Amino acid sequence: MTGTFASLGLCAELSHACKAAGYAAPTPIQVESIPSLLGGQDLLGLAPTGSGKTAAFALPLLQRLVAGRQHAPRRVRVLVLVPTRELAAQVGEVFRRLGTFFTRPPKVAVLHGGVSVNPQMMGLRGGADIVVATPGRLLDLLDRNALRLDAVEALVLDEADRLLDLGFAAERERVLAALPARRQSVLFSATFPPDVQELADSLLHDAVRVEATSPPSAEPAIIQRVISVDARRRTELLRHLVQQGGWQRVLVFVATRYATEHVARKLYDRGIYAAPLHGDLSQSRRTEVLDNFKDGGFDVLVTTDLAARGIDIPGLEVVVNYDLPRSPNDYVHRIGRTGRAGASGVAVSLVSAGTEAHFRLIEKRQHLTLQREQVAGFEPVEVVADSKATAEAGVGGVKGKRPSKKDKLRAAAAAGAVKLDRGDS
Structure with a gap:
């Protein structure tokens, strides 16, 4: 049994927000993550796409870092780094929707490239409680002194494997340098290659590791x-x-x-x-x-x-x-x-x-x-080459196995020599 959102320790405002958002019951990743994040622990989460992982970190962070400061000045206390503009918009909307029923709903700033920086700068006037950003635009706004990160209490890296794939290492290190050393750190990823583990080891301290899969009845x-x-x-x-x-x-x-x-x-x-x-x-x-x-x-x-x-x-x-x-x-x-x-x-x-x-x-x-x-009328006529023969011929689409330009020239020269030899015989 997954229980209810209230049974996980969430306040009435957030339980109400979950109901309004159509969340019938907590998903496995939410059940495993929310209590630990409410307790302030670092967390490494491995969850399949579509499993509800955004709410898994949004709900406890809203309660810990926003609900108790209804009258405090707006300072960036939660920072979520994401790899794409579309994901930034989606995560920001989840935070806004789930924070609706607080007396003073949190101010959420969504920062990404592809649009003018000026409206985003204007939106940061008066501060923000939560920032969801792509690394490049966040650094741009930091360079313009449009926001500060010295009050951040929780950092989330969402889709961490994609952040690594896209070569954000230098940008990520610059962002980390602007954060307080003491903070809660959360890392979520749908896949877990070795470089994600290396990143987790460098960022997280005594982290809870959660690997949640959906039960058979809920599996997509x-x-x-x-x-x-x-x-x-x-x-x-x-x-x-x-x-x-x-x-x-x-x-x-x-x-x-x-x-x-x-x-x-x-x-x-x-x-x-x-x-x-x-x-x-x-x-x-x-x-x-x-x-x-x-x-x-x-x-x-x-x-x-x-x-x-x-x-x-x-x-x-x-x-x-x-x-x-x-x-x-x-x-x-x-x-x-x-x-x-x-x-x-x-x-x-x-x-x-x-x-x-x-x-x-x-x-x-x-x-x-x-x-x-095979679909009738579309049967293939091309023949799949034997993998061993393909490799020996230097042909194929596997990364690292493609012939270089020099290899192609050598092969062409060799083919020409064979043809010449056969013509002389």
Whole structure:
């Protein structure tokens, strides 16, 4: 039994906020995390996407650091670092929603790039209780003396593995240098590679480690499908799947910004309402596209890994890996956009002969064994190369195994010599 939010030690205002937000009962990660965070302990949390981890740290930090200071001057007491603009907006909204029923609701500042810095500076006038920020914009505002971090009592690193992946090390160290040495530190991550452990060891002290998985009755029912198809026919197959399946809310992941525009346009030209989302769009346009998708304004959103984390799209039916993720860990985050909050969903990966070896690596890293399907009329004609022969030929898509330009020149020269020898014989 998970009990109630009140049974975890939360005050009446927060219990009321949970009910108003539609939280029926605490999730496993909340049950495991909230009491320890209320007690002021450092915490390392490993939780699957969609498990309620934002509320797991927002609720206890609101109670400890805000509820008891209803009349105190506004100073930044909670700092949450996140890797993307969209996640910053989402986490900030959770804090605002859960703090609604306090006599003086906490002031939450959401700071990220992609928009003018001036409105964010104006919003910090008079102080703030909670700051949710991407590292770059936070440092920009620190350099402008728009805020101070010397009163921070709790630091949260959300999606810590992504912060590491994106190369935020230098920015992170500058932020840490601006914080008090004595503070509560919280680190959450959906995956746990060795560098996350190193970061945890450097930041946390006598930390409680929480690894929460949902019970069978609450696990998201994500049906994972793998369809073999020639690379050149992926768009045509995608259109067929959307139309035949009657899919009305589909998130399609591609590898490049150009591909978002190209695939979305191809789908739109064939009668499917599709739109692209990528980092070259202005923040206002990105927000507009996401809001329209969530509201059912179009059926298919084609995006880069920009949308792989931190974006909650209620009722998302299907996730499609049009291009496979480069990192096996990102596969988890991508498919985790569907099947959230106990709902069911479908994750489809389109695998060609050229990407079969990489998908096998994803399966190995994620401990999966998935059956390959073929769709009538789209049977592949390309042949999957033998992995050993491919490696010997210097061909393949695995990082670190691609032939260099010199290797290609040597191979071409060798092939020419063989051809010449055969012609002389």
